[in-house]
Amino acid sequence: MSYDGVGPHARPATTGPRAHDGTARCPRPSPSRTPRHFRRSLAFLTAGALAVPLLSGCGSDEQPSKPLAGQDIAPVARDLVADGGTLKWAVDALPETLNTFQADADAGTGRIAQAVLPSMFRLDADGRPVANPAYLESAKVIETEPRQVVLYKLNQQAVWSDGREIGAADFVAQWRALSGRNSAYWTARNAGYDRISKIERGDSDLQVRVTFSRPYADWKSLxxxxxxxxxxxxxxxxxxxxxxxxxxxxxxxxxEKVDTAKKDVVLTRNPRWWGTPAKLNEIVLHAVSRDKRAAALADGSVDLAEIDSSDAQRIGLANREKGVGTPLQGGGGKSVTKLRSWARAHGFDADEVHAGRKKLGKAIARYLEQQQALRDVEVRKSLEPAYTQLALNGSTGPLADERVRRAVARALDRTELARLVLTPLGLPAVPVGSHLALSGQVAYADNSGAIGDQNAQEAQALLADAGWVRGGPLKEQKKGEKAAGPESHDKDKDKSNGGEDGEYIVGEDDKDHDRGHDADRDVAQEGKHGGAPGAYAPKGTAAPAAAPAGPLAKDGKPLALRFVLPSGPGSDTLNSVAERISAMLEQVGIRATITKVSDESYFKDHIAAGDYDLALYSWPSSAYPATDARPVYAKPLPAADGSVNVEQNYTRVGTDQVDQLFDEAATTLDEDEARDLIRKADSRIWAAAGSIPLYQRPQLVAARKNLVNAGAFGFQTPVYEDMGFLKKGAKASASPNKG
Structure with missing residues (x-):
């Protein structure tokens, strides 16, 4: 998910929430992106017994949080941007649909929608919705009794490309399509639209009155x-x-066109655009798999591309070196052993490393040529509006006991995990304190105190209270049964395709990316093949502390959990985080066995199906958590056919109190009250310990050095008309995230 993470409301169980602004959002039954937060030690309280004073929101005089990292887009004034040119922008694959409200919409669908369609509200640098002046003069609630009424006043210049004014008829048609009342429409979600009772023309053609049957706090999402x-x-x-x-x-x-042969979507200037003219003539969204992006940047077929940390490291190396040392130089050449050692140190894949001398020499020469070309490229970095979490499946096994889930949470040093991933990239290593928002957003507050900080003694006390004791009798192992242990099971490894940094964002990356094969394990341990620099301890590094004397046991069974991960060359960082988590759990007597599965099966066959104990995937944040996050944390309910409807709650952990708080927040038009309700809901989610937010995902974007107003956008909706290439002699601003 990037399985998850990424993407998010009525969608198939294999998709998920996405960020606002064009990508599909959350009211659907699958994962993609959504938010989470609070703080204080609560040893044995259940989620339903939390004290009200603990859950009360902060006062109105509180200092708002700030984004942990700003945009990195090489910003310049428009008069320094050249007119014309084509921006070639890498995407994972051609979108299956250009309709963001369909179940198979992806990040590419949303990117196109942002550039070519009206959006009444877009997100600012703090991830907050602001009216889009290109389409709106104003939009506000003008009545609350007897019904909520929102009046949209449209920009009088706003017209469709066929010359027709944007107006009430378009609002009415979209409401009817997405309301859920007509099953002939194959919609992915209807949240919010299902609360509208009527839409009518206002005092003029430029006014649209939307009347709701029930109050809807997140009306700006529509x-x-x-x-x-x-x-x-x-x-x-x-x-x-x-x-x-x-x-x-x-x-x-x-x-302009969708070219399936070239794997391109071509966007051209709209001649009827009434706003600030676009600087670029064209934007070409070009499908390039993640493992081929460095080569595409080097040969000029791509100007802008999200990359993983290994490619970021490679681009940084190209820009630091005056001349790349090569074993091919000098008389007589070098032995194949030395060539292989050099190739391994520079991140070559296993097939290339073990090739014959002639083939390996050609690969090295090609690499050096690419390194020379990559000096025209730089890495722009920020933090994604998404976070990685540890998911605990509470539907069965030891984790069905809240005390065991809470013990897992108390065993984790989340600051250490954040540092493991983000510090080597020069990004702020601050653990995420909320399930429902990220730092900088209105709803954000660090609510992790509802579960407590790392405390091995508290974790062990929780386990003892749940009946798990050291030295308990173990039942004799049946013939053919494998004992639980730390070794990984990689039977599906060769079939997999790694996600970015090996992490999955629900709804964004539920697709194959054809990443190739894993490199040698010893190379990964050296930190030289993918993953964040410094993510791996050198061979022989001692464990943080002595392991427990023996496993905990209950009813003759050891306390062993199955930690499911995707395999593939892009999963190095994720695997490193999982190994560190497993070591932390080992210290309190919990044995976590890492099981690797193919990327294509990771989400649909394991996360969505509930076939795991522990897993890592990401959720996107949302400006509308009351709407978008509810299906992610809703209490699973029995369906009419006897099955259990989990919506997007793949941990299967939920409470009536959380559902009630979400419902209240969605119907509260007072923004301060709605914020406090969201924070209370988040505190209860923390206490239930179904998922543990770890860190905000790094956002690494490679960009041509003369490309400006584009790169790592962070929360903010891109301004497509300002993107372009620098005029000769002009200079871009320094990145806020570069030292």
Whole structure:
């Protein structure tokens, strides 16, 4: 997920929430992106017994949090940006659909929507929704009794590319398509739209009155993006008409063509755009797998690409070196052993390392040529609006006991885990304190105190209270049964495709990325093949502390958990985090056995199916947690057919109190009250210990050095019309995240 993480409301169980601003959002039954936060030690209290004073929100005089890392986009004024040019922007794959409200919409779908469609609200640098002046003069709640009414006043210049004014008819068509009342529309979500009772024209054609049947706090999430009535007016047009083309648009760019042969989506300037003109002539979204992005940047087929930490390291090396030392230089050349050693140290994959001398020499020469070209590229870095969590499956086994889940949480040093991933990248290593927002967003508060800091003694006391004791009798192992242990099971390893940094963002990365094969294990341990620099301890490094004398046991069974991970060359960082977590759990008597599975099966066959004890994946943050996060934490309920409906709650841990707080927050129009309710919900989520937020995901973007106003955007919606290439002689601002 990036399985998860990434993407998020009524969608198939294999998809998930996504960030606002074009990508599909959360009211669906699957994972992708959503938020979470509080603080204080509560040893044996259950989630339902938490004291109200502990859960009360902060006062209005509190200092708002700030984003941990700013944007890194080489910002310049528009007059320093050259007119014209083509930006070649890497995406994982061609979007299956251009309709963000369909279940198979992905990050590419959202990126296109941001550039070509109206969005009533977009996100600022703090991840907060702000009115988009290109489409809105204003939008506000004008009545609350007897019904909530929102009045939109549209920009009088706003028109569709066919010349028709954007107006009430488009709002009505989208509401009817997404309300859930007509099953002929294959929609992924209907949250918010299902609360609208009517939409009508205001005092003029530029005014739209939206009346709600029930109060809806997250009304700003609606109509972003807004499709023309040509797309939403009929089920056929909605279901099929906007999958491969958008004939009518209303943004600074329009969809020129989708070229499946070249794996390109070509966006060109919209001649009917009334706003600030786009600097670029074209934006070409080009599908490039993650393992080929360094080569694509080097040969010029890509100008902008999200990359993993190993490619970031490689680009940094290219920019630091005056000349790359090569074993091919000098008379007589070098032995194949030395060539292999050099190739291994420079991150070559296993197949290349073990090739014959002639083939390896060609690969080294190609690498050196690429390194020379990569000097025209730099890494722009920030933190993604998404966080990685440890998920605990509370539906069965030892983790069905809240005390065991809380013991796992108390065993973790989350600061150490954040440092493991982020410090080598020069990014702030601060643990995420919330499930429902990230630092900088209005709803953010560190609510982790509801579970408590790392404390091995408290963890062991929780386990003892749950009946897990050291030295208890173990039942004789049955013939053919494998004992639990720390070794990994890699039978599916060769089939896998690693996610970015090996982490999965729900709803974004549930696709194969054809990442190739894992490199040698000893290379990974040396920290020279993928993963964050410094993520691996050198061989022979001692464990942090002596391991417990023996496993804990109960009813003749050892306390052993199955830690499921994806395999693949992109999963090095994730694997490193899992190994560190396993070592922490070992100190309190919990044995976590790492089991690796293929990437294509990781989410659908394990996370969504509940076939795991522990897992790592990411969720995106949202500006609308009351709506988007509810399906991620809703209490699983029995369905009519006897199954259990978990929506997007893949930990299967939920409480009635959390559901009630979400419902109250979604219907509260007082923003301060809604914020406090979200924080209370987050405190209860922490206390239930179904998921433990760890760290905000790094956002690493490689960009051509003369490309400006583009890169690591952080929370903020990109301003597509300002992107472009520097005029000769002009200079971009220094990155806020570069030392």
């Amino acid at each position: 109509f972003s993006p807004l499709y023309p009535k040509d797309v939403t007016g009929t089920p056929d047009a909605f279901n099929d008409g906007a999958r491969r083309t958008l004939k009518v648009t209303a943004g600074p760019f329009k969809v």
